[in-house]
Amino acid sequence: MHEQPTSPEDLAALLASTGYLADDGLATAGYLALRLGRPLFLEGDAGVGKTAFASALAQATGAHFVRLQCYEGLDATQALYDWDFPRQILHLRAAEAAARAAGSAAGTAGAAGAAGAAGTAGTAAGAAGTDGAAGARIDADTLEAGLYDRRFLIARPLLRALERSPTVLLVDEVDRADDEFEAFLLEVLADAAVTIPELGRIAAETPPLTVLTSNRTREVHDALKRRCLYHWVEHPDVDREVAILRSRLPEVTDRLATQVATAAKRMRELDLIKPPGVAESLDWAGALITLGSPDLTAGTAAATLGAVLKYREDTDRVRAAGLATLLEP
Amino acid sequence: MATAALIGFARRLRADGVNADAHRVQAMLAAVDALGVDQVYWAGRLTLCAEPDDLPIYDAAFAEYFGGKRRPKNLPLAPALPRVSAPFLAGPPPEPGGTGPDEEPSVLGLSASPDEVLRQRDVAALTAGERDEVRRLVTMLAPAAALRRSRRRRPGPRGEIDPRGTVRLMLRHGGEPTALRRRDRLRRPRRLVLLLDVSGSMTAYADALLRFGHAAVRQRPAQTEVFTLGTRLTRITRGLRHRDPDAALRAASDTIPDWHGGTRLADSLRAFLDRWGQRGTARGAVVVIFSDGWERGDPALLAAQLDRLRRLAHRVVWVNPHRGKAGYAPLAGGMAAALPYCDEFVAGHSLDALERLVEVIARA
Numbered sequence: 001m002h003e004q005p006t007s008p009e010d011l012a013a014l015l016a017s018t019g020y021l022a023d024d025g026l027a028t029a030g031y032l033a034l035r036l037g038r039p040l041f042l043e044g045d046a047g048v049g050k051t052a053f054a055s056a057l058a059q060a061t062g063a064h065f066v067r068l069q070c071y072e073g074l075d076a077t078q079a080l081y082d083w084d085f086p087r088q089i090l091h092l093r094a095a096e097a098a099a100r101a102a103g104s105a106a107g108t109a110g111a112a113g114a115a116g117a118a119g120t121a122g123t124a125a126g127a128a129g130t131d132g133a134a135g136a137r138i139d140a141d142t143l144e145a146g147l148y149d150r151r152f153l154i155a156r157p158l159l160r161a162l163e164r165s166p167t168v169l170l171v172d173e174v175d176r177a178d179d180e181f182e183a184f185l186l187e188v189l190a191d192a193a194v195t196i197p198e199l200g201r202i203a204a205e206t207p208p209l210t211v212l213t214s215n216r217t218r219e220v221h222d223a224l225k226r227r228c229l230y231h232w233v234e235h236p237d238v239d240r241e242v243a244i245l246r247s248r249l250p251e252v253t254d255r256l257a258t259q260v261a262t263a264a265k266r267m268r269e270l271d272l273i274k275p276p277g278v279a280e281s282l283d284w285a286g287a288l289i290t291l292g293s294p295d296l297t298a299g300t301a302a303a304t305l306g307a308v309l310k311y312r313e314d315t316d317r318v319r320a321a322g323l324a325t326l327l328e329p
Numbered sequence: 330m331a332t333a334a335l336i337g338f339a340r341r342l343r344a345d346g347v348n349a350d351a352h353r354v355q356a357m358l359a360a361v362d363a364l365g366v367d368q369v370y371w372a373g374r375l376t377l378c379a380e381p382d383d384l385p386i387y388d389a390a391f392a393e394y395f396g397g398k399r400r401p402k403n404l405p406l407a408p409a410l411p412r413v414s415a416p417f418l419a420g421p422p423p424e425p426g427g428t429g430p431d432e433e434p435s436v437l438g439l440s441a442s443p444d445e446v447l448r449q450r451d452v453a454a455l456t457a458g459e460r461d462e463v464r465r466l467v468t469m470l471a472p473a474a475a476l477r478r479s480r481r482r483r484p485g486p487r488g489e490i491d492p493r494g495t496v497r498l499m500l501r502h503g504g505e506p507t508a509l510r511r512r513d514r515l516r517r518p519r520r521l522v523l524l525l526d527v528s529g530s531m532t533a534y535a536d537a538l539l540r541f542g543h544a545a546v547r548q549r550p551a552q553t554e555v556f557t558l559g560t561r562l563t564r565i566t567r568g569l570r571h572r573d574p575d576a577a578l579r580a581a582s583d584t585i586p587d588w589h590g591g592t593r594l595a596d597s598l599r600a601f602l603d604r605w606g607q608r609g610t611a612r613g614a615v616v617v618i619f620s621d622g623w624e625r626g627d628p629a630l631l632a633a634q635l636d637r638l639r640r641l642a643h644r645v646v647w648v649n650p651h652r653g654k655a656g657y658a659p660l661a662g663g664m665a666a667a668l669p670y671c672d673e674f675v676a677g678h679s680l681d682a683l684e685r686l687v688e689v690i691a692r693a
Contacts, residue, residue, distance in 0.1 A: 008364070008368075008371075024371070025371060025374075025375075028364065028368065028371040028372075028375065029371075029375050031363075031364075032360050032363060032364065032371075032372070032375055032376075035363040036356070036359050036360060036363060038356065043380075043381065071480070072479065072480045072481070073479065073480030073481040073482070075481065077493070082493075085492070085493065085496035085497065085500070086496070088496075088500060089496060089499065089500070089504055092500070092503070092504040093504060096504070147500065175609070176609075178479075178481065179551060180481075215608050215609065216381075216605070216608050216609075217608045217609020217610060217612070218520075218551075218609065218610065219566075222348070222379070225379045226350070226352050226353060226379075229356070229360075229375040229376060230375060230376075230378050230379050230380075231374075231375055232378075232381050232384055273602075273603065273607065273637075274607075313633075
């Protein structure tokens with residue numbers, strides 16, 4: 001168990017040791033979320049490191065990391081828990097088979113008794129038969145209780161986050177799930193516990209630190225947002241981006257990192273459909289290293305533009321602006 | 330730092346339109362406590378703001394409030410609004426910009442069925458009294474997009490086999506297969522996005538369109554988004570959620586900075602696609618653009634944005650009030666350029682035309 005950070009700067013240092021370089025705002029947001037026990041709601045352009053922040057936070061604080069990717073139609077059986085029905089059936093069949101094998105002797109006596117009852121007399125054998133039936137009934141009760149044992153429960157992300165403490169729970173792209181799921185999530189987050197009818201209440205030892213991300217495809221309900229700290233994650237400035245590139249890609253030279261970061265920043269100013277995020281600059285620098293180019297030149301940039309721009313319109317616009325202008329120091 | 334100063338700051342933010350409610354203020358106080366008084370900026374920003382639009386407001390208010398600058402006068406409070414609009418028969422106050430109030434009673438009094446006549450009339454050519462009646466009728470429209478199949482499933486009498494339900498039933502019968510359970514996809518309403526042109530050339534229709542937008546938001550609050558296009562893009566969905574049409578319109582109008590200005594259709598459409606549409610608001614949605622297509626800029630730019638929109642949206646409907654006028658042909662630069670990308674091109678100049686639009690939206 002790591003020690004808890006004592007200030008935002010302390011958390012920033014811990015995050016930096018995992019390779020995630022957070023700016024003041026994000027470090028403060030993370031620190032407050034830890035201190036106040038509030039979920040953190042992150043928004044920002046795609047690729048600015050919202051998801052990476054959550055996993056870095058888990059690593060920095062020595063917590064488990066659980067990720068729940070949201071999508072339309074996500075429901076409790078996918079997010080919380082589900083019973084393993086095939087295993088339950090299998091368990092039932094196995095118990096049946098075992099009972100049949102163990103009770104084969106008693107079974108023949110019982111069968112004889114049943115035949116006797118149906119036929120003429122055979123009182124003693126008939127009594128043995130009823131005993132066998134009673135034994136089977138008791139067995140059925142224990143068997144049924146055994147069917148809803150913890151080992152037949154499949155823990156989905158939310159339950160996993162509650163069962164293990166401490167945990168950082170990432171609820172990724174919460175805007176993609178529908179309203180019903182939001183309401184349900186709110187309930188689980190508020191209590192940090194769930195009640196499973198067959199098993200009882202499962203409560204988290206310490207409530208998980210929840211990080212929610214959204215791409216704003218629809219407005220998330222205010223009731224959920226109100227419980228959260230809100231932070232808009234900005235693109236990093238050139239210096240920070242250089243530092244990120246260098247820490248994530250050890251092979252990258254200072255020169256190449258500066259060139260990539262500067263070019264990416266200029267692209268963000270070009271009013272593109274999808275401005276490149278840190279994720280794209282990392283891909284770009286990675287592509288250049290793979291190709292063995294020590295420098296970002298107009299030629300190598302043209303060859304690797306696909307790593308950083310994902311729309312034809314954007315590629316056209318950058319080419320029209322001139323690749324050379326991106327690279328001017 | 331004095332708690333009172335922080336609460337005063339939150340009140341200031343509320344007056345500026347940030348939804349800093351009591352719950353959030355409490356969170357701010359806890360955050361200031363945790364971070365120390367020299368970190369009030371982040372403590373407040375992380376707890377009081379809830380969307381990107383809040384951030385510039387916050388920054389400005391923070392600089393002013395804690396930077397020593399004071400506002401010239403006290404916080405302006407919005408005047409209290411009547412909860413319900415005045416009933417028409419009680420005699421509505423005359424429209425300031427309308428024609429003389431003296432002629433309206435005769436118009437309504439003489440016609441046998443004023444509704445029927447009004448339905449066909451161009452909204453731009455109405456007297457103040459008629460306009461009030463049309464407003465009332467627009468409020469009664471119920472625009473809503475058709476249903477689509479959702480990814481969410483529910484147990485039902487038909488559809489695919491539901492393994493979970495079937496096995497649960499088996500367990501109930503001691504592991505013996507009995508009957509097959511089935512489940513089916515739910516049906517969900519499609520998102521409806523209304524883009525209203527509020528530039529000078531659309532002034533006569535703006536009020537009716539905003540009311541149409543209000544009717545749509547009231548019908549399906551979670552599935553409807555309304556934006557205005559002009560020299561810039563403004564999202565007015567939040568304001569239109571008011572129950573009372575007049576209060577909703579007032580709230581929405583207050584957020585529109587570019588009433589009756591020029592038109593930069595391509596730019597504001599692009600702003601919509603960049604900030605909302607591409608991220609998902611327009612995806613699979615029925616998008617309705619209310620505009621006369623009067624574009625000052627290069628029509629090719631408008632065409633490029635509409636091409637983007639068409640690739641994202643389920644249906645693009647263009648509503649042009651001039652369409653209903655005799656002898657109109659979509660030859661104006663912007664309209665001609667936009668037309669190839671629209672699935673439907675309809676008129677929206679009268680109540681009757683708006684009713685037909687409701688049908689088009691429901692069919693889309």
